[in-house]
Each structure stands twice: as structure tokens, then as C-alpha cells.
Amino acid sequence: MTTATFKIWRGDAEGGDFKDYDTEITEGMVVLDAVHQIQAESANDLAVRWNCKAGKCGSCSAEVNGMPRLLCMTRMDTIDIDKPISIEPIKAFPTMRDLVTDVSWNFEVKKTIKKFNPRPPDAEDGTWRMAQEDVDRVQEFRKCIECFLCQDVCHVLRDHQKTEEFIGPRFLVYTAALDMHPLDTEDRLEDLKDAHGIGFCNITKCCTHVCPENITITDNAIIPLKERVADRFYDPLKKLFRRLFGKKS
Amino acid sequence: MDSYKTFEYDVLVIGAGGAGLRASIEASAAGISVGLVCKSLLGKAHTVMAEGGIAAALSNVDDRDDWKTHFADTMRGGQYVNNYRMAELHAQEAPERVHELEAWGAVFDRTGDQKILQRNFGGHKYPRLAHVGDRTGLEMIRTLQDHGIHQGIDVHMECTIIRLLKEGDRVTAAFGYDRERGKFRLFKARAIVLATGGYGRAYKITSNSWEYTGDGHSLAYDAGADLIDMEYLQFHPTGMVWPPSVRGILVTEGVRGEGGVLRNSEGNRFMFDDIPDLYKDQTADNPEEGWIYTQGDKEARRPPELLTRDHVARCIIREIREGRGSPHGGVFLDIAWIREKLPNAPEHIKRKLPSMYHQFKELANLDITEEPMEVGPTTHYAMGGIRVDGDTQMSTVQGLFAAGECAGGMHGANRLGGNSLSDLLVFGKRAGEYAAEFAKENGATGVDDSAIADTIQWALAPIERQEAEGSGESPYQIQYDLQDTMQELVGIVRTQEEMDQAVEKIAALKQRADQAAAPGNREFYPGWDTALDLHNLLTISEAVARAAARRQESRGAHFREDYPDKDEEWGKTSLVVKKGGDGTMEVSREPVMDIPAELQAIIEENR
Numbered sequence: 001m002t003t004a005t006f007k008i009w010r011g012d013a014e015g016g017d018f019k020d021y022d023t024e025i026t027e028g029m030v031v032l033d034a035v036h037q038i039q040a041e042s043a044n045d046l047a048v049r050w051n052c053k054a055g056k057c058g059s060c061s062a063e064v065n066g067m068p069r070l071l072c073m074t075r076m077d078t079i080d081i082d083k084p085i086s087i088e089p090i091k092a093f094p095t096m097r098d099l100v101t102d103v104s105w106n107f108e109v110k111k112t113i114k115k116f117n118p119r120p121p122d123a124e125d126g127t128w129r130m131a132q133e134d135v136d137r138v139q140e141f142r143k144c145i146e147c148f149l150c151q152d153v154c155h156v157l158r159d160h161q162k163t164e165e166f167i168g169p170r171f172l173v174y175t176a177a178l179d180m181h182p183l184d185t186e187d188r189l190e191d192l193k194d195a196h197g198i199g200f201c202n203i204t205k206c207c208t209h210v211c212p213e214n215i216t217i218t219d220n221a222i223i224p225l226k227e228r229v230a231d232r233f234y235d236p237l238k239k240l241f242r243r244l245f246g247k248k249s
Numbered sequence: 250m251d252s253y254k255t256f257e258y259d260v261l262v263i264g265a266g267g268a269g270l271r272a273s274i275e276a277s278a279a280g281i282s283v284g285l286v287c288k289s290l291l292g293k294a295h296t297v298m299a300e301g302g303i304a305a306a307l308s309n310v311d312d313r314d315d316w317k318t319h320f321a322d323t324m325r326g327g328q329y330v331n332n333y334r335m336a337e338l339h340a341q342e343a344p345e346r347v348h349e350l351e352a353w354g355a356v357f358d359r360t361g362d363q364k365i366l367q368r369n370f371g372g373h374k375y376p377r378l379a380h381v382g383d384r385t386g387l388e389m390i391r392t393l394q395d396h397g398i399h400q401g402i403d404v405h406m407e408c409t410i411i412r413l414l415k416e417g418d419r420v421t422a423a424f425g426y427d428r429e430r431g432k433f434r435l436f437k438a439r440a441i442v443l444a445t446g447g448y449g450r451a452y453k454i455t456s457n458s459w460e461y462t463g464d465g466h467s468l469a470y471d472a473g474a475d476l477i478d479m480e481y482l483q484f485h486p487t488g489m490v491w492p493p494s495v496r497g498i499l500v501t502e503g504v505r506g507e508g509g510v511l512r513n514s515e516g517n518r519f520m521f522d523d524i525p526d527l528y529k530d531q532t533a534d535n536p537e538e539g540w541i542y543t544q545g546d547k548e549a550r551r552p553p554e555l556l557t558r559d560h561v562a563r564c565i566i567r568e569i570r571e572g573r574g575s576p577h578g579g580v581f582l583d584i585a586w587i588r589e590k591l592p593n594a595p596e597h598i599k600r601k602l603p604s605m606y607h608q609f610k611e612l613a614n615l616d617i618t619e620e621p622m623e624v625g626p627t628t629h630y631a632m633g634g635i636r637v638d639g640d641t642q643m644s645t646v647q648g649l650f651a652a653g654e655c656a657g658g659m660h661g662a663n664r665l666g667g668n669s670l671s672d673l674l675v676f677g678k679r680a681g682e683y684a685a686e687f688a689k690e691n692g693a694t695g696v697d698d699s700a701i702a703d704t705i706q707w708a709l710a711p712i713e714r715q716e717a718e719g720s721g722e723s724p725y726q727i728q729y730d731l732q733d734t735m736q737e738l739v740g741i742v743r744t745q746e747e748m749d750q751a752v753e754k755i756a757a758l759k760q761r762a763d764q765a766a767a768p769g770n771r772e773f774y775p776g777w778d779t780a781l782d783l784h785n786l787l788t789i790s791e792a793v794a795r796a797a798a799r800r801q802e803s804r805g806a807h808f809r810e811d812y813p814d815k816d817e818e819w820g821k822t823s824l825v826v827k828k829g830g831d832g833t834m835e836v837s838r839e840p841v842m843d844i845p846a847e848l849q850a851i852i853e854e855n856r
Binding site: 012039040046049050057059096100103104107121126127128132146184 | 399404491614769
């Protein structure tokens with residue numbers, strides 16, 4: 001029988017501490033299984049958020065040995081169990097209880113992004129035509145499961161707490177998905193520059209590194225958006241060109 | 250008495266998966282106030298797990314398809330005991346609901362001529378499932394969520410409803426608690442829509458998440474509503490079987506739709522061995538014909554792997570029982586073999602089935618482009634549910650509506666893959682529309698304070714029980730024991746003796762649940778949640794066991810070893826479960842709805 005020791009953060013908004021739990025490790029287990037086992041055996045009140053247990057819902061985000069991870073997709077056989085394994089809540093957002101954090105800010109931010117606004121239908125029956133190659137990029141962004149690990153690891157949110165000025169990588173990806181949608185007609189560049197603070201991102205790519213869906217957040221979403229913003233607002237030649245010929249972007 | 254916070258809405262929707270979100274959007278579009286309560290965070294509901302696609306006769310890939318064929322396929326799949334009106338409306342309205350999703354920003358995979366691509370699935374005559382790789386559910390829930398947040402819907406996340414309150418025959422409020430803080434909440438409403446999904450957590454091996462505890466079924470039953478078809482529970486033929494911790498997690502039917510085949514330990518494609526008469530004309534009799542069908546040959550017939558789920562699950566059980574299973578008690582599902590047919594097979598598989606590739610790679614350390622998967626049946630979907638009017642989705646209780654998996658009738662004895670997502674959209678919309686209409690036509694009502702006091706006392710009992718030193722039992726243990734009971738005694742293959750035993754065991758578990766104790770505080774407290782969920786799980790388990798014990802024939806997902814054949818008389822009978830006057834459960838026989846002549850003609854044309 002193999003056992004492992006887990007140091008799990010227990011506490012609430014007022015504070016807390018790591019507590020040690022030993023549990024048996026069996027073949028194929030993921031960290032979430034260990035947490036559930038501990039919950040059933042010795043800590044009935046251990047709070048953890050989870051749902052699908054298959055990496056599809058993005059509920060069980062936490063930090064395992066300091067790394068932001070989905071608990072359900074972190075296999076025990078990828079972790080050194082000779083040493084105690086630490087599990088703590090994600091840090092960018094306020095702690096509620098144990099491994100559960102208050103991520104409600106993210107839901108509020110999303111509402112501030114202008115919604116999808118399609119062009120009139122292409123066909124008489126009210127439907128549209130889009131080529132697969134034109135939607136590939138958007139489909140990559142739409143794989144996002146909203147686990148908020150990218151938000152957690154972004155230093156603008158995590159270390160500098162710029163939640164008033166910056167929407168974070170998740171919502172830059174969301175904006176990119178809308179902006180690059182072949183049917184969308186909305187203009188979100190001014191919001192990106194001002195209210196949504198895209199300039200705060202200095203492309204350290206930590207978000208891309210932790211994304212469980214392997215979305216190339218920085219290269220495919222954020223940088224093209226930055227370029228669009230720069231083109232619109234900071235390119236003197238284009239600015240002049242636009243003024244002279246009245247052409248948008 | 251513990252305090253509670255009161256909210257008031259015209260329409261309250263309980264559950265924020267596909268059906269609940271669609272209902273909320275529709276109700277709020279009617280210009281009334283809408284509250285939406287969900288057990289998890291918004292966008293995490295079980296709809297995200299749906300993989301294969303949304304069935305709708307768009308006729309983008311095969312122009313022979315139309316709603317009539319979809320209707321006939323749904324009725325055949327359901328063994329003709331479906332609520333025909335729901336099957337009819339579903340087939341007619343699904344295309345419009347899918348196009349609407351596109352208008353709200355969904356990005357489906359495309360055909361060569363830039364329309365929505367459709368794929369093959371079990372029991373569907375033509376390629377019919379609009380999809381996004383194998384993550385269609387995520388696309389659907391995110392589209393509804395992102396559209397819904399701009400509609401002014403008041404969302405209560407991480408909140409559980411534990412009781413519906415009535416005045417006379419009419420539902421007037423829902424009472425629950427917010428899981429984050431453990432505080433009680435009262436939601437007064439002129440109409441309530443239940444969209445709570447199923448009850449797979451009553452079983453040990455299931456594709457369902459912790460939320461699936463039959464809340465809506467049980468809330469409606471306790472409020473006096475009829476449940477129908479409770480004996481029909483779908484076991485999806487392909488769940489993961491190894492490693493143990495992922496046992497039950499879904500492997501999409503899309504694998505078979507893309508050419509994946511089932512084999513036993515002898516390498517035999519056993520699905521060719523048993524093709525039901527109802528499907529003989531539509532099913533390929535050799536591997537080559539099956540393969541070319543999956544690659545779009547319109548003249549070819551479906552491979553037997555794409556027979557209905559009830560049948561495929563039983564064939565798998567047969568192989569395992571007769572000693573031809575895989576090392577970990579399943580059978581082999583092989584998509585890697587298509588390398589023999591396609592030069593770029595690994596890339597093709599990763600493109601068509603990205604999350605299956607990811608899931609097996611990450612959780613089982615297995616590359617599905619190289620090796621076969623091991624799969625076995627997993628508890629997946631409740632065909633049975635709250636009895637509703639096909640047009641309005643109102644239950645037998647005034648002002649109480651139900652949509653999606655928690656509503657019964659639409660799928661009859663067996664649901665076709667892909668018909669669930671379309672069901673959520675079609676009937677979510679209808680429930681929202683008619684709940685809004687009901688709310689407009691019927692004024693506000695009162696709430697019975699003594700019922701609230703009773704509910705609070707009941708809900709706090711597990712916590713108080715613990716405070717009395719040494720009393721009470723862990724709710725987790727009771728749940729495990731229930732899961733074992735249902736898995737062993739009311740599973741895929743059923744017998745009278747086993748189900749009678751199950752009914753007795755459930756009664757004993759109920760007594761233990763009344764003594765469940767949850768040590769700890771009330772904030773985000775899983776032990777307390779589990780203790781309260783037990784009531785729902787046990788109520789629904791009893792309904793399933795009693796209905797299944799009563800139906801002495803085999804039909805669709807309900808297979809009786811002691812009555813292995815279909816029975817004509819039973820084919821005209823539905824079973825209805827209801828709470829009797831003395832509080833005990835009553836099961837009664839009622840005639841299956843008569844199918845009107847014009848719909849019967851459609852069924853005959855498509856035989």
C-alpha cells in the first residue's frame with residue numbers, strides 16, 4: 001500500500017493554515033481523487049469546488065505544489081509522493097473556504113464586454129456561410145473552459161491586483177473570440193485600450209503556460225489584439241491616412 | 250428560527266444547464282423578471298460534458314433528411330412509447346433552435362459549402378448532429394451563458410433548492426440555501442421551471458457529476474407532481490473503465506460515428522452478431538459497408554456499432570459476462586485501426602475527436618491514435634422524469650414546469666444520442682415561454698410560513714445531530730451504499746428478485762439517512778450538501794426500482810432477464826409514479842398516448 005501526505009490549506013477569508021492528511025494512493029489516481037478520499041475519510045467539511053472530473057468544466061482550479069492546475073487532470077503519478085504535496089486555493093482571488101475562492105469578479109467583468117453582434121444573415125433562410133479555415137482560430141479560443149488559471153497566474157492580477165483596470169487573459173481571449181468571429185460587426189478596440197487595460201499585459205506568457213486547454217493565449221489572442229489597438233490608436237501614418245481618406249482601421 | 254433572505258420573481262428557473270439557460274433567456278425576453286438558481290458556478294453545469302452534437306434535421310450534409318425522418322427515428326429509438334407530441338415538436342423545432350445558437354455566436358464545424366457540418370450518430374438515419382469537434386456541449390452552454398448575461402437575468406450561483414412550496418394546487422415558491430455561506434433563501438415566484446438534469450449519482454459507475462442527484466425529480470414528486478417512465482434509464486455503452494478513478498467518464502459515441510469499432514478479446518467485431526429486426530434493413534452486414542457509411546457514402550448502411558445505446562450496452566455486457574472482455578472488465582473500442590484506410594489518420598482523429606484524444610492521453614496514458622481504448626457501460630441519462638404537457642412543459646402541478654433531462658416522455662424507452670442537446674433547446678425555450686405566460690396570467694400568491702419552518706428544521710437536523718455527541722452516521726457512507734445497491738440490483742440487466750430486494754434496501758437506507766450527521770460549519774460544506782442530497786437520491790432510486798420491478802417485459806433501456814421479450818400489452822402502457830395520500834409511493838399503469846393518424850403514417854413510411 002502506498003500512502004502520500006498532503007498539506008492542504010484549511011481556513012477562510014480571515015486566515016488559515018496547512019493541515020496534514022495521509023491517504024492511500026492507487027493506480028491512475030488524480031489529485032482530486034485524493035482530495036475526495038480525504039474528504040470522505042477524515043475531513044467531511046473540506047471545501048473543494050468540482051464538477052465534471054474530466055477537465056471539461058474548469059471548476060477544480062487550485063495550486064498543487066505551487067503550480068496552478070486542474071485537480072482533476074493532475075495525475076498522482078506525475079508528482080513526487082516521497083515529499084508532502086501541498087494543495088492551496090488559487091491566489092489571485094479572495095479565499096472563501098479551504099480550496100474555494102470567490103471568482104465572482106470574473107463573471108462581472110464578462111458583462112462589460114460588448115456582446116456578439118452578427119452581420120445580417122447571408123442566405124434567405126436566415127443562415128450564414130463561414131468557411132472552416134476562417135473559424136479555426138475562433139474555435140481555438142472557444143475551447144476555453146473558464147478555469148481562470150490564466151487569471152490566477154497573471155502578475156497584473158495576482159501581484160498588482162489591478163482588477164479595476166485590467167480584465168486579464170481570460171477576457172482578452174474572450175474579446176479575441178468575438179473580435180475575430182467572421183460574423184461579428186462590433187468595435188471593441190477602444191474598450192480594450194481604455195476600460196479593459198490591454199496595455200497592462202507585458203507578454204510574459206505565464207497564462208499560455210498554464211492553460212489546460214493549450215490555447216496559445218498570448219501569441220494568438222493577446223498580441224493580435226494589441227496590434228489592432230496599436231494600429232488604430234498609435235500608428236501616426238495610419239492615423240494620418242485615415243484622416244485624409246476617412247478610412248476606418 | 251434561522252433567518253432567511255427573500256427574493257421575488259415572475260419566473261424562477263432552477264438549474265442552469267442548457268435547458269435552464271434557454272428557459273431563462275426566453276422568459277426574460279417576455280419582459281418579466283427572471284431568477285436563475287444553480288448549484289455550481291454559471292457555465293459549469295453538466296451540459297458541458299455533452300460531446301457528440303445536437304441532432305437537428307438541417308439537411309446540410311444529406312438533403313434527404315427532414316423533420317419527419319427525425320421524428321420517426323426518435324420514435325423507433327424510443328420503442329414507440331414516447332410522448333409523441335414532444336417527439337414531433339422536437340423534430341420540427343430543433344433546426345430553428347440550432348440556427349438561433351449561431352445567431353448568438355456559436356461556431357459550429359463547417360461543411361465544404363460553408364454551412365453547419367453534421368455527423369453520424371447511433372439510430373439517426375442521416376448525418377444529423379451539428380457539432381464542434383467533440384466539445385459541442387461546451388459550445389452550447391457558453392453561447393447560452395454569454396447571450397443570457399446581457400438579458401438582465403438575476404443569477405444565484407452555488408445555491409441549492411431543497412423544497413418547493415405550494416398554495417392549494419399551485420406552486421408559489423422555492424426554498425433553499427446558498428452553498429457558499431450556508432444561509433437560507435426563499436424565492437417567491439409566479440411560475441417555476443425545473444431544469445435540474447438527471448440522477449446518475451444514485452449509481453456507482455456514472456458519467457454524471459456530483460450535481461446529478463435528481464433534485465428536480467424529487468422536488469416535483471414531493472410537491473405532488475407525476476413522474477413518468479422512471480424504469481427507463483440509459484446506460485451509455487462506452488464509458489472509460491481504466492484506471493479505476495476515471496471509471497464511468499464518457500467516451501463519445503462520436504468515436505463510433507467517425508469509424509471506431511467495438512471488438513472483444515478475440516478480436517471479433519461482436520456487434521455484427523446480433524442486429525435487432527427493427528434495424529436489420531438499415532444496418533450494414535459487412536465491415537466495408539459500415540466503414541464507407543462513416544465516410545459519407547449515401548448508399549451504404551450504418552455499421553452495427555451505431556445501433557441504439559440500449560442495444561450496444563447489452564451486447565457489451567454479454568461479451569464481458571461470457572468471458573470475452575478486455576483486461577479491466579470492458580471491451581475494446583478501436584479508432585486507431587482507421588490508419589489502414591486513411592493516410593493521415595492520427596491527425597484526422599485528433600481533429601475530429603480532440604477532447605477524447607486529450608482525455609485518454611492525460612487520464613489513462615493512452616494514445617487513441619495508436620491503441621484501442623477499453624470501454625464499458627456507464628449510467629448516463631434518465632429518460633424518465635416529470636410528466637409534462639408536450640406543448641407547454643407544465644407538470645401536473647399548476648405553475649410548475651420542467652424541461653430537459655428532468656422532464657419525462659420525449660425519449661420513450663431509449664434516447665438517441667444527440668437528441669438531448671436539441672431537447673434542452675426546444676423544450677427549454679417552450680418552458681420559458683409558457684412559464685412567462687403563466688406568470689403574466691396568474692397573480693402573486695402567499696407562502697406558508699409553517700412549511701418554511703419545517704424545511705429549516707429538517708435541513709439543519711444533520712448539523713444539530715452531530716452536535717449531540719456520538720450520534721448519526723456519515724452521509725458519504727450512506728451514499729456509497731445506495732450507489733452499490735443501485736449498481737448491483739437495478740442495473741442494465743434486471744430481475745424481479747433483485748429489484749424487490751433493492752426496494753427493501755432503499756427503505757433501510759432511508760432510515761439511516763434520517764440519522765445522517767454532518768460535522769462542521771455551514772459554509773461551503775460538502776458533508777451537509779451530501780446529507781441533504783440523500784433525500785433526493787433515495788426518493789428517485791425508489792421510483793426507479795419500483796417502476797422497473799413493475800414492468801414485466803424488456804423494452805429499450807429496461808431489460809429484464811426474467812422477461813427478455815417485448816410484450817404487446819406492456820407496449821401500450823406507461824408507468825406513472827406519484828406520492829400517495831399517506832406519503833407512500835404509488836405506481837400506476839396508464840395507457841401510452843394514442844398517436845394521431847398523420848404521425849402514425851410518418852412512422853409507417855419510415856419503417
